[in-house]
Amino acid sequence: AHPLVGGLEVDLPALYHAVQSFGGLTEVIQKKKWSKIAEYLRVARGTNITAAGNKLDDIYVKWLLPYDTLSNVEREELLRLVEEEWAEQSKSRAERSKVKDGGGSEDEESEDEEEEEDEDQEAVVK
Numbered sequence: 001a002h003p004l005v006g007g008l009e010v011d012l013p014a015l016y017h018a019v020q021s022f023g024g025l026t027e028v029i030q031k032k033k034w035s036k037i038a039e040y041l042r043v044a045r046g047t048n049i050t051a052a053g054n055k056l057d058d059i060y061v062k063w064l065l066p067y068d069t070l071s072n073v074e075r076e077e078l079l080r081l082v083e084e085e086w087a088e089q090s091k092s093r094a095e096r097s098k099v100k101d102g103g104g105s106e107d108e109e110s111e112d113e114e115e116e117e118d119e120d121q122e123a124v125v126k
Helices: 012-021 025-030 034-041 049-068 072-103 106-125
Strands: none
Touching: 012 034, 012 049, 025 049, 034 049
16 A cells, blocks of 8 residues: 555655755755655645645654654665565566476476466466
């Protein structure tokens, strides 16, 4: 479930960077800049700009505040873990595509063919 404003999905990294460029969360809250951020992100199409700003405030607190309050050390560790996970997933995808491209043995290929036949039968049964 992605956060929405006026039926549009909010780009969380863009929201985070917009808040930072407007002086950070404290500045945005104290100077009531949420409406300006809503305009900047163009999320207020057809909706009340103040309501859109309030919704962005809620979204920021729910989705981004935990990240915003991390120390530099915690942030670096989180980034390292994300990059590690990304590398593992990329490696797995590369291995799977290698098997699909004929890099696997004939046994694996015949299993894939059997699975495809089962899927075809499932579609017919419906």
